[in-house]
Amino acid sequence: MIPKTELRYNYKYAKILYRGHKYFEAVWQQIIDRGGAFEEIYESNIKKILELIPRFTGFGWNEYADVFIPIYLADSPSSISHPLTLSVNENPGFMLVDLTHELIHCNMYCGFKTKELQEECFNLVTRVVIQCLDLNLKEEVRELEKINESESKIIPSKTGWDFNKKTIKEFIKG
Numbered sequence: 001m002i003p004k005t006e007l008r009y010n011y012k013y014a015k016i017l018y019r020g021h022k023y024f025e026a027v028w029q030q031i032i033d034r035g036g037a038f039e040e041i042y043e044s045n046i047k048k049i050l051e052l053i054p055r056f057t058g059f060g061w062n063e064y065a066d067v068f069i070p071i072y073l074a075d076s077p078s079s080i081s082h083p084l085t086l087s088v089n090e091n092p093g094f095m096l097v098d099l100t101h102e103l104i105h106c107n108m109y110c111g112f113k114t115k116e117l118q119e120e121c122f123n124l125v126t127r128v129v130i131q132c133l134d135l136n137l138k139e140e141v142r143e144l145e146k147i148n149e150s151e152s153k154i155i156p157s158k159t160g161w162d163f164n165k166k167t168i169k170e171f172i173k174g
């Protein structure tokens with residue numbers, strides 16, 4: 001069973017997360033607008049994304065994730081996996097890549113020796129899931145990887161993990 005998801009707009013939560021200096025009413029309107037622009041690409045791909053993730057992680061949705069995952073829209077410095085909070089972007093394609101990455105965090109929650117290795121695996125699964133969709137989002141994937149790399153200061157693909165040979169679950173087990 002794949003989890004149910006739903007886009008959520010919560011004014012108070014979004015206001016708490018906002019770290020910028022603009023008047024929040026204008027920010028809130030932009031969250032609603034960008035969320036609205038995101039809806040189409042979200043609706044047509046979410047089911048496929050949720051089906052693809054376990055194929056590469058090896059983790060069933062019943063293992064770590066909640067059966068219902070609300071997706072809160074916000075304008076925050078980065079997106080968050082728990083509770084799933086998606087930071088809006090002018091590019092809906094980037095938001096889809098970002099959402100995929102956070103959903104992978106929801107699908108598997110532990111088991112890595114280091115945080116760096118964990119992020120690297122999340123990036124690799126994000127890339128392969130997005131590749132399976134019929135969308136041209138290569139640039140967006142690279143953009144998100146760059147953000148995650150600068151945060152955790154990792155060198156991409158150092159682990160040599162090959163998702164075609166091993167799911168993440170098998171990789172963790174050695």
Ligand SMILES: [Zn+2]
Binds near residue numbers: 101105119122148
């Ligand atoms: Zn991550």
